Each structure stands twice: as C-alpha cells, then as structure tokens.
Amino acid sequence: MNTEKEGKTTAIVAYLTMVGALIAMSMNSDPKHDFARFHTRQAFGLHLFFLGFALFLSQWFNAYAWYGLYICYIVLWGYGFIGALTDKTNPVPVLGPYFQKWFTFIQ
Numbered sequence: 001m002n003t004e005k006e007g008k009t010t011a012i013v014a015y016l017t018m019v020g021a022l023i024a025m026s027m028n029s030d031p032k033h034d035f036a037r038f039h040t041r042q043a044f045g046l047h048l049f050f051l052g053f054a055l056f057l058s059q060w061f062n063a064y065a066w067y068g069l070y071i072c073y074i075v076l077w078g079y080g081f082i083g084a085l086t087d088k089t090n091p092v093p094v095l096g097p098y099f100q101k102w103f104t105f106i107q
Contacts, residue, residue, distance in 0.1 A: 007033030011084040014043035015077065021047055025106055032107060039084045041106050042092055045099030046077055 010033065014024035021044040028036045050073045057065055076092045083090050091097050 007036040008084065008087065010036035011039035012081070014040040015046075015081045015084060018044075018047040018051065028107070035087070035089060037106060038089045038100070039080065041099050041103040042080045042083075042096055044103055044106060045095060046073065046080060046092065049073070049095060 007028075010024045010027045013027065014021045014036070021040060024036065024040045024043070028040060050069070053069050057069060076095065079090075080092050080096075091100060
C-alpha cells in the first residue's frame with residue numbers, strides 16, 4: 001500500500017464520527033502523513049464543534065437553532081469530507097484555520 005493511499009484512508013476515517021477522528025489519530029501515529037494530519041484536525045474540530053453546541057442547545061431548546069446547527073455541521077462536514085476524497089487540503093470555511101491552530105497536539 002503506497003503512502004498517499006494510506007494517508008487518504010486515515011483522512012477519510014477521521015470524518016466518520018468522533019470515534020473515527022480518535023482512530024485516525026492513532027492510525028497516523030507511526031508513519032506520519034501531512035494530509036492525514038490536516039484532515040484529522042479538521043474532522044476533530046468539526047465533531048467537537050457539533051458536540052459542544054449540541055450540549056449547549058440541549059439546555060436552551062430552540063428548534064430553529066437546532067436546524068441551524070445541523071445545516072452548518074452537514075455543510076462543513078461535506079466540504080471537508082469531499083476535500084479528503086479529492087486529495088485537497090482546503091480548510092473548512094470560517095473555522096478551519098482555527099482548527100489547524102488549536103489542535104496542534106494532533107500529530
């Protein structure tokens with residue numbers, strides 16, 4: 001298996017739930033791939049963003065806020081996932097550059 005394919009597999013796994021992001025972190029521990037690291041940070045940030053706002057909205061119920069959260073999450077997740085599938089390293093809009101800066105512990 002070549003290294004580009006292996007890094008792409010790790011990047012795709014990162015977008016499959018929060019558990020997938022944690023698995024991708026361990027998959028990228030021995031042979032480090034910049035592509036996988038980039039997408040693992042993006043996916044981890046997106047999942048954390050969703051979970052954090054979902055916890056907040058569980059206390060303050062507003063149906064429209066939930067719709068907004070899901071639409072925002074699905075659009076950003078789709079943007080990142082398609083980027084991983086097409087071998088692009090474009091950060092997700094608005095939050096992506098912050099994810100790269102905040103989650104430097106993901107190697």
